Amino acid sequence: MxxxxxxxxxxxxxxxxxxxxxxxxxxxxxxxxxxxxxxLGIDFTGGTVMEVAYPSSKAPDEVRQLLAKNGYQGIVQNFGSSRDIMIRLTPKKGENNESPEARAALSEKMTAILKSETPNVEVKRVDFVGPQxxxxxxxxxxxxxxxxxxxxxxxxxxxxxxxxxxxxxxxxxxxxxxxxxxxxxxxxxxxxxxxxxxxxxxxxxxxxxxxxxxxxxxxxxxxxxxxxxxxxxxxxxxxxxxxxxxxxxxxxxxxxxxxxxxxxxxxxxxxxxxxxxxxxxxxxxxxxxxxxxxxxxxxxxxxxxxxxxxxxxxx
Structure with a gap:
């Protein structure tokens, strides 16, 4: 056979x-x-997810460098279009984002960092994933x-x-x-x-x-x-x-x-x-x-x- x-x-x-x-x-x-x-992504480690929209095309590397200058590390990538950026930040050592007040403060701080370079950037969404x-x-x-x-x-x-x-x-x-x-x-x-x-x-x-x-x-x-x-x-x-x-x-x-x-x-x-x-x-x-x-x-x-x-x- x-x-x-x-x-x-x-x-x-x-x-x-x-x-x-x-x-x-x-x-x-x-x-x-x-x-x-x-x-591991922040789904497993905890962290912050932000979706922002720029008035024109924006390279993720530029946003990544801006965040690094201010002491933040994470994943920055386009989604949807070249104007839309998704930022996934890992928490800093000693930084506690468990309380609503701390989360609000971090959101305001991140918004201020982004607007310092592009004043008319729009923050669409901010989500937090705790380590637990x-x-x-x-x-x-x-x-x-x-x-x-x-x-x-x-x-x-x-x-x-x-x-x-x-x-x-x-x-x-x-x-x-x-x-x-x-x-x-x-x-x-x-x-x-x-x-x-x-x-x-x-x-x-x-x-x-x-x-x-x-x-x-x-x-x-x-x-x-x-x-x-x-x-x-x-x-x-x-x-x-x-x-x-x-x-x-x-x-x-x-x-x-x-x-x-x-x-x-x-x-x-x-x-x-x-x-x-x-x-x-x-x-x-x-x-x-x-x-x-x-x-x-x-x-x-x-x-x-x-x-x-x-x-x-x-x-």
Missing amino acids: LTKKLIDFMGLRNRRIAAALSIFFIIASLILIVVRGLN VGDELREQGGLAFLVTLGGIMLYVAFRFEYRFAVAAIASLLHDAVVTVGFFALTQLEFDLSVLAAVLAILGYSINDTIVIFDRERENFRKLRTETVTNVLNISINETLVRTIMTSFATLIVVVAIYVFGSDATRNFSLALIVGIISGVYSTIYIASSMLITMGISKESLIPPERKDEELDAMP
């Missing part, structure tokens, strides 16, 4: 190379996360990630077999760790939108994995004379076009958002780009490869054939 037209994804040499690459990326990502850490809220969001984000993984594992174990569930979770953890490691490497801001992208990657990746698992289960029952490696290879090749076309179509949209979208959606779309590429790789080389490693067999999925005596006894 296995012919030259099929790509030998599950060949021993290819599986070893893929395993080495996967281990390298996971270890490198974990080291980056621990050593460099994440550049940031801690709560961080905990809830981690909990959402764990609940998502647990739900997926239970679903896959119930629908297929426990080895499929373990393989699927290993594949998803690879995608999540590599994506977060990328943000640790680049030190791009990691905020709630990026966390949402990581959770979306889990859903996207498991969907592709389930499609391949379905074909593998079906082929295990049809191709009873083939080896496990051949059955997995045939299944992956049969679903390869679907995997590539679906991922390519999604990437076109996400890349368009990254290139033509605003700065507010750039990190979100970049996380999806990394996650989608990683998901295609892990679905093929981690999820299916782990089934072989864990000793999946045709007997695990093929219902036992009925004996002649049992067939004769049926009405």
